[in-house]
Structures are given as structure tokens and as C-alpha cells.
Amino acid sequence: MADKRDYYEVLGVERDATADQIKRAFRKKAVKLHPDHNDAPDANEQFAELNEAYSVLSDDQKRSMYDRYGTVDGAGSGYVDFSDIFGGMGVDDIFSSFFGGGTASGGGARDRSRRRAGRDMAISLSITLEEAALGCKKTISYDRLAPCDECAGSGLGDGGQEKPCSRCGGSGYVTTVQRSIFGQMQSSSPCPDCNGEGTVIDKPCSHCHGEGRERMHERLDVEVPAGVATGRQLRLRGYGEAGYRGASAGDLIVNIQVADHERFERRGDDLLSEVHVGIAEAALGCTVEVEGILPDETFELEIPAGTQFGAAIAVDGHGMPRLGGGGQRGRYIARVVVDVPTHLNAEAREALEHYAEAAGEHAAGAAKKRTMGDRIRDAIDDILD
Secondary structure, eight states: OOOOOOHHHHHTOOTTOOHHHHHHHHHHHHHHHOTTTOOSTTHHHHHHHHHHHHHHHTSHHHHHHHHHHSOOTTGGGOOOOHHHHTTTOOHHHHHHHHHSOOSOTTHHHHHHHHHHSOOOEEEEEEEOHHHHHHOEEEEEEEEEEEEOTTTTTSOBOTTOOEEEOTTTTTSSEEEEEEEETTEEEEEEEEOTTTTTSSEEESSBOTTTTTSSEEEEEEEEEEEEOTTOOTTOEEEETTOSSOOGGGOOOOOEEEEEEEOOOSSOEEETTEEEEEEEEEHHHHHHOEEEEEEOSSTTOEEEEEEOTTOOTTOEEEEEEEEEEOTTSTTOEEEEEEEEEEEOOSOOOHHHHHHHHHHHHHHTOOOTTOOOOOOHHHHHHHHHHHHHO
16 A cells, blocks of 8 residues: 655645645645546546545644644545635536536545545654664554444444435435536535445444544554664554554554664675774784674684774675575674774883884884994994903
8 A cells, every 4th residue: 555645745835834825725736636637547546635635634623633643533535625615616617617527437436445444654663783683573552543442443333234325325425516607517526424435324333433443552563574774664564544434454664763883883784893903913913803793693803914004804794684685694894993002011112112123113212223333333342342
């Protein structure tokens, strides 16, 4: 099921738009998106979406609930009084006048079916990098319109029955005839008695008032697969908004957010971290033991002789598990940091001074470079001794 767009986005208005601004935006878009003028393959769906958005945002109570919860009880009926919007003329009247015909054939039945189904919902779930690497089970809680426990989602009270609406004869639409400067014109609109459903309940459930659904606080266990990354979506079928009177429910979409890690940086399936070595270890080469991302995981990292500060060394198979990769993993990449000592004991300092002399480096405090004259004087001193 496709995600439903934000109602304010559908109408093209800001969230603080006034009632007049919402009405003007709807009037403008209704003329543009009407199926008799809109050649898009999904023209009926676009027009129904517009009607649904306006039916909610033009009602103060429904708009307040939508702003707070992102959904509205019964908002899916999509009933809009076009005569109020277009000054006494329905939008079908206008298009019948200019384009010859009413709503596309069959569109009403499809729209009613679409409105009865529950909407998709979305929730964010934050996990650690360790949980993303290993996979985990998390419990989430959220509010939704769930099937009514009292009537098992049917909307029927004791002894109640669902019957065809007497006003529209079960079609879900009522037809009106109006006179205009173009002559007598006919238009149809969702039936106000059954909200376009085509049926009414003679004895509705007192708990949900015949809707078959009620607002509930839900707790749900979610299985998070190993290897997920930020932005990954998990779709839980049927755990979104319950459908009207037992119709199919929407899905719950869980948006994964993987928290930053204090030691590892993630790039795709690769994991990066710093590895610190001393100057002698970098010069001579060494082996460093690294702790991996999985529980109790350690592995050896070979530092080649002559490794420079900032060098990158990669090890296959110790990064993040690949999602659906059958146990395959990305790389671990070490960024080598060569630590220069700030305090030296006498022995270490003497050793470094000898190294500086042998390497021809002019370090402060290092032994002065000996000349040929120095060596001759030393030889004479040895003979005299």
C-alpha cells in the first residue's frame, strides 16, 4: 500500500493556513485535478486524495485531531460539500458544462473502496551500532485506530445489521439537479447519510459508534535484522490504522535510526576506527589486537614497518554484516595514529639521541655530529693514555 501524503501538502498550503486559504486552494486544485479534465492514469485517485484532504482540514475538530495524531476518526469518507466551495454549483456541474460529462465511470466505487481501508502509519526506532550488527528484537509502543474489541471490528451492536443506505440506495452517492445559465445540470456527490459507504448500521456498536475501530495504545515486538542502517524501513503488514468496519488495515512502517558509535565510524558495510601505535612500532612494524563490533570479537591487525601517520589498513570480513548477505561482512579499516611520546626517561632519551645521530637528524639535545678532527683528537688522547 502506498504511503498517504500529508494533507497540507496535497492542498499546497502551510500548516497555519486559514480556513479561507484552505478553501481557495481546494477550489483551484479541484478544477485542475477533476477526472474530466485530468488525463493522468491515476486521475480518480488524485481527485479522491484532494477531497479527503479538504474534508479533514476544512473541519476544525478533524483538523485539530489530524495535527495532533496524524490521523482522524472517520476522515476517510472524503465527503466535501462542493456547493459551498463553488458557490452553489458542484464541481461536476462545472465540468459537465465545459467538458460534457460527470465523474469518470466507476470512479466512485473505487474511491469508496480506497477510503474504507486503513492508512499506513510510521514510527522511528533508534538502535545502537552493536544492535544493528547483531540483529535484535525491540518493543515499540504507539497509538493507532485498532479494531474495536467490543464488536470485533464490524461496527455492529447487539442485533445490529448493515443495510443499504435508504438515501442513496446503496450507491454511496446522491444525484442533484440544478439550473444554471447553461441550462439544467446534474451532479453527484458522496451521500451525507452514509459518508459515501453505501450502507448504514441500524444498531451500531455503542463502543465505537459503528466505525468498527477505536483509538488504542499498542505494544509490538519488532525483529530488526542484522546489517540494517539508518534510513532502512521495516514494513509490518496490518499494524497501521484499522480499516473502517472491518476493511483491511494499513501497514506500520518502522524507520530505523542507528546511533553514532564512540569508537567506530560506519561507511556502508565498512567500519573505521583509529589504531594507536608508538613511533618505534610504526618504524619497525608490529601486530595490534583489535576489538570488533560483535560480542567477544577480537582479531589481529598487522602494522607494516615504516607505516606513516594517517595510513589506512583494511582487513576483510570484520566490518558490518551485509543485510541479507548470508553472513558476509564488510571491511574493517584502521586509521593509524602514531603517538609521539611527550615524556622520556633517561634511557629512552639516550636511545633516541643515538638514533638521531645515526640517521643524521638534528634533534634538540641529540649528540653533536662528530667531525674528522674530533676523531683524530680522540685517537691521540687514547695513545697518550
